[in-house]
Amino acid sequence: MNGSSDLLCCSDRLCCEAHSDNKVIQEQGDVIAAEGDTVTLDCKYETTSAFPYLFWYKQDVNDYPKYVLRRDASGTENAQEFPKDRFDAELNKTSVSLKIQKLQLSDSAVYYCALRPTVTGNSKTLYKNLWSKDNRILHNIH
Template sequence: MEHWLWIILAALFFECKGEDKVIQEQGDVIAAEGDTVTLGCRFETTRTGPTLFWYKQEINSYPNYMLHCLSTTTLKAEEFNVDRFDSKINETSVPLKIQKLQLSDSAVYYCALQPTVTGNTKTLYKNLWSKDNRILHNIH
């Protein structure tokens, strides 16, 4: 029996230094165990050689640092230092690729520009899915 995962790409707009921001427009991603997904993250910055970060937040938990990308290097936290997780900076994006999906990959994923960000966030909508893909809760 195939188990479905839910991955929510947080649609947050973090602003740093006035004009710097990350944009995650993709929304919810529903995939099956074993699939590969790529979560998008665009960024705008006035900095040369920016550093982009990815975080994973599971239900009832805090955001957990996964990895960060420099111009040609990706450094991963120990628990994410496996081939299933990968990200690289392109000109204006830093997509996160997750391969061989597992149920434990169900979470909200955030990308950020620099390790500490401040600013306004747009409303985050989270859908919690049952195994047969019915929406269980819609949290605003």
């Protein structure tokens, strides 16, 4: 750190519910920290699965979410660009908080927690056709 007062803002406010049995809750809101600091972003979850898979994603402004890491009972995985010595998470029975160490300005982003089923590590464009009941294309989404 060069003595400047650069700040890092991380927003992790999100609550998603895919099925009534599975829920991810991020209530913390914005986090403000200085370059070089360590922050922890909270993520609570509820699931009926005995072996849940939890994921963290990072979304920069005007960009798609990027896969950061996965935690489950059988092991851990970090994406190559998010090394475990800076990006880590510990899976507990009801939470999987993300710990980011040695903060850099490039860490400023929105961070999402997700509970399996989800898609990881695919940065290709999604193409989907929406069909009507009589098999006519209604929309082609890119």
